[in-house]
Amino acid sequence: MKDKTCTAEEAISEVRDGYSIAINSWGLTGTPAYLLRALRACGAKDLTLYCNNFIPGISALEEIGLANLTGLLPQLKKVVSPFIGGRAFRNVLAEEEDIFEGRVQKGELEIETSSHGIYIERFLAGAMGSGGIYSPIGVDTVIEEGKEKRTIDGIEYVFQKPIRPDIGLVKAHRADRMGNLVYRGTSRASNPVVAMASKITIVEVFDIVETGELDPEMVVTPGIYVDRIVRIPEDDISSESKTNEVLKMIIKRRIEAEAAMSANPPQS
Amino acid sequence: MKERMSEELVAMRAAKELKDGDYCNLGIGIPQLCASFVPETVKVQTENGALGYGPLLSFADMEKLAQQPELIDELMETRDPDLSDAGARAFSPAPGMSFFDLLTSFAMIRSHRLTSILGGLQVSEKGDLAIHSTSDRDPYPQIGGSMDLAWGAKRVIVAMTHTAKDDTPKIVKRLSMPLSASQCVDLIITDLAVIEVTPEGLLLKEVAPDWTAEEVQSLTEATLILADDLKEVEL
Numbered sequence: 001m002k003d004k005t006c007t008a009e010e011a012i013s014e015v016r017d018g019y020s021i022a023i024n025s026w027g028l029t030g031t032p033a034y035l036l037r038a039l040r041a042c043g044a045k046d047l048t049l050y051c052n053n054f055i056p057g058i059s060a061l062e063e064i065g066l067a068n069l070t071g072l073l074p075q076l077k078k079v080v081s082p083f084i085g086g087r088a089f090r091n092v093l094a095e096e097e098d099i100f101e102g103r104v105q106k107g108e109l110e111i112e113t114s115s116h117g118i119y120i121e122r123f124l125a126g127a128m129g130s131g132g133i134y135s136p137i138g139v140d141t142v143i144e145e146g147k148e149k150r151t152i153d154g155i156e157y158v159f160q161k162p163i164r165p166d167i168g169l170v171k172a173h174r175a176d177r178m179g180n181l182v183y184r185g186t187s188r189a190s191n192p193v194v195a196m197a198s199k200i201t202i203v204e205v206f207d208i209v210e211t212g213e214l215d216p217e218m219v220v221t222p223g224i225y226v227d228r229i230v231r232i233p234e235d236d237i238s239s240e241s242k243t244n245e246v247l248k249m250i251i252k253r254r255i256e257a258e259a260a261m262s263a264n265p266p267q268s
Numbered sequence: 269m270k271e272r273m274s275e276e277l278v279a280m281r282a283a284k285e286l287k288d289g290d291y292c293n294l295g296i297g298i299p300q301l302c303a304s305f306v307p308e309t310v311k312v313q314t315e316n317g318a319l320g321y322g323p324l325l326s327f328a329d330m331e332k333l334a335q336q337p338e339l340i341d342e343l344m345e346t347r348d349p350d351l352s353d354a355g356a357r358a359f360s361p362a363p364g365m366s367f368f369d370l371l372t373s374f375a376m377i378r379s380h381r382l383t384s385i386l387g388g389l390q391v392s393e394k395g396d397l398a399i400h401s402t403s404d405r406d407p408y409p410q411i412g413g414s415m416d417l418a419w420g421a422k423r424v425i426v427a428m429t430h431t432a433k434d435d436t437p438k439i440v441k442r443l444s445m446p447l448s449a450s451q452c453v454d455l456i457i458t459d460l461a462v463i464e465v466t467p468e469g470l471l472l473k474e475v476a477p478d479w480t481a482e483e484v485q486s487l488t489e490a491t492l493i494l495a496d497d498l499k500e501v502e503l
Contacts, residue, residue, distance in 0.1 A: 026316050027356030029349060052316075052370075053412075084408040104407055111408050116315060117374035117416035124371055137378075137415045141447050142404070173350070185350030185367055186316050192369040220369070244344040255334040 001211075004179050004229045008038035011202045011228040015044045015167055022050035022123075022165035022194045025069070028247075030187030032171040033238040034204045035230060036072065039169070046077045050165055052116070052190055054081040070099060076109060080163075082116040114143055118160050120193060125162035127196035132161045168198025172221070174207045179226025180219045181205075188220065195225040202228040206239070270483070272430070272459035273476045273501065275301055280503055282385050282427040282457045286310045290383050291319065293417055295399075296355065297387030298427040311364075313382055314353040315413040317373045322362035324353065354413070377413060378420030386417060388426040388456075390438050390445050393490035395453035395465035397426065398445035409446065418449035430458035430487055437489040439463065439470065460484050462501060469493050474501045 012035065015021070021039065025031045054069055085100070103109040114122075115137045125133050134157035138144055148159040170191045173184035181203060183191060195201045203226050232238060273281075279301035286292055288309040294302050303324055306312060311320040325343055333339055347358045368376075376382065390398040397418050401409035418424055431437055439456060456463040461484045462474035472492040475484050477500055485492050 026354070027352055029316075029352045029356070083410055083412040085410060101407075113408060113411055115411050115415040116370075116413040117378060117420075120370045120374050137419050137449075140450055141415065142401075142409060143411075143415070183367075183369075185348065186314070186318050186352055187350045188367055188369050189316050190370045193371055240349050243349055244347070247347075248340055248344060251333060251340055252337075259334065 001178060003177055004223075004226060005177065005208060005231060006228055008035055008204070008230045009042075011035070011230050012038040012042045014200055014202070014228075015039065015042055015047075017044055018046045019044065019166040020048040020050065021167045021169060022163070022198055023169045024171065024187075024190045024194060025051040025053050026186075026189055027053075028238075028243055029185070030171050030183070030189045030191055032169040032204050034232045034236060035169040035171075035202060040071055040075070043075070045075045047072075047075050048078040048080065049076050050080045050119075050163060050194075052081065052119070053083045054079050055083075055085070073099065073103060073109070078110040078112065080112040080119075082114055082119045084111060084113055114138070114160070118143070119163075120190065122160050122163040123190070123193040123197040125160075126164035127193065130162055132159055134158070135160050163197055165194070165198045166200065168194040168201040170195050170201055170203045170221075170226075172203050172205050174209060174214065175203055175205045175226070175229050176209050176211045176214045176223070177229075178211050179203065179221075179223030179229055180211075180214050180216075181221035181223075181226065182214060182218050183220055192221050195221045200227050201225050202230065204230045204232050206232050206234065270478055275459070276304075277501075277503065278427055278429075278457055278459050280305045281462065281501055282425055283307075284503070285385075285423075285425055285455065285457075286383060291381060292383040292385060293377065293421075295384070295386040295414065295417065296412075298429075299385040299387055300355065302385055302427070313373075313376065314359075315370075315373050315377060315417075316352075316354045317368050317370060318351070318353070318359075318365065319368070319376070320362060320365045321351070321353075322360035322365070325358040325360060374413070374416055377416045380420060380422050382417075382421055383423045383425065384417040384421035385425045385427055386414065388428040388438065388453075390440055390443050391426055391428075391453050391456055391465075392443050393439075393441055393465075393470050394451050396443050396450045397424070397448045397453050398443045399448045401446045404446055406446070411448075415448050418452040421452075423454045424452050425455045425457060426453050427457045430460040430484070435487060437487055440489040460487065463492065464495075466493075471495050472498060474499055476501055 139156045144158045172181040283302040283305035290310045293313045313319045399414045400411045460476045464471040473495045
């Protein structure tokens with residue numbers, strides 16, 4: 001069987017201008033940070049990004065090269081995400097928030113949002129080749145604007161289109177050479193649905209084992225969904241020890257920011 | 269000005285609604301604080317894919333970390349980078365814990381098997397909930413899992429402040445903020461009162477210490493029905 005392992009650059013060379021890219025993004029856990037950096041380096045533009053949470057960057061992450069969605073902003077024309085913006089972290093993220101809002105206001109960045117459940121259902125529809133789903137969530141809310149509504153057996157539903165990304169970037173805990181994947185803890189999240197729904201799926205892992213070494217009962221994503229496997233260098237910035245350094249830095253900054261806030265509260 | 273209940277007390281009162289064998293999901297805001305008061309026999313779900321996990325590591329307690337910086341190193345050593353909740357806060361493992369992908373997680377959230385404790389911006393007298401945005405003109409409303417959690421729960425408890433900071437009532441006749449889910453709220457727990465949503469209207473069941481039903485009503489736009497056994501908030 002063909003070996004699916006390659007470098008991040010080789011894998012990301014599949015990306016063309018105007019492509020749609022799906023990732024799992026939930027803080028640092030299960031986010032394909034290594035491939036995201038390769039995506040930035042490749043310079044592809046006019047991309048549509050599907051992600052769980054689009055929190056405009058954290059500069060501490062940028063400094064040490066971890067996943068930073070603000071850094072990706074110039075390459076994006078559209079973001080589809082159930083949770084956009086970092087208003088909750090306004091005191092520490094004002095600058096990134098302004099870059100993001102500026103692009104939205106100038107019409108350079110299109111935003112599409114929905115409920116998280118709908119977002120995931122749409123991936124399932126994409127994976128199944130369905131024409132879409134009728135979801136009970138969002139009836140009479142902002143979500144139904146411009147969408148077909150239908151009553152089935154007395155219950156109202158809102159139509160939602162499938163998501164079928166050109167490229168899925170996935171983070172797994174371990175892969176074998178056939179691309180069978182196992183995950184760990186909450187880093188599983190939407191990685192399995194991204195792998196199933198995407199036309200081309202690229203996986204990053206620290207650990208690649210020989211075929212036959214994974215317990216088939218434990219495989220969550222079967223290798224048929226995986227086109228490319230990228231091994232993250234052991235000393236990479238997204239390794240556990242490096243991540244801990246970043247987190248320490250973030251915590252220290254938050255402590256400083258909160259101290260500054262309480263010494264000098266904002267006028268509102 | 270009379271003192272209202274602290275956020276911790278509101279969270280403690282809300283957690284009291286959880287019974288042995290319940291499964292629950294805790295939303296952003298005051299509900300997050302409930303985690304400290306949830307009994308061990310109640311299993312907590314997080315929408316990024318875990319059920320029945322252990323206590324959160326105290327990353328969120330910035331005050332404590334500011335005073336004892338050496339705790340940060342200690343936290344880093346105990347922290348497992350693959351265990352974090354939907355608010356990106358690290359948690360500890362617990363026996364019986366399970367992990368799953370987001371399809372499973374949101375099917376679970378909509379299964380009417382979880383008790384959902386949510387924050388709230390406004391609740392109407394019919395139990396309509398506004399939680400994701402203050403304005404129709406919001407360029408990017410932060411919906412997240414809130415609509416799924418409000419629609420699909422076994423029971424929806426809203427834990428919030430009774431009024432906005434300027435004393436504008438948050439419990440209203442009709443929502444002025446964008447709807448998140450209609451007629452979904454079962455119980456409202458605020459820093460002033462415990463109010464049940466019933467077919468007849470909003471039933472005032474408990475008031476904060478030193479507060480009277482009239483005072484609570486004066487800070488509530490919707491009309492409150494007084495429960496026969498109206499009492500002080502029990503913690």
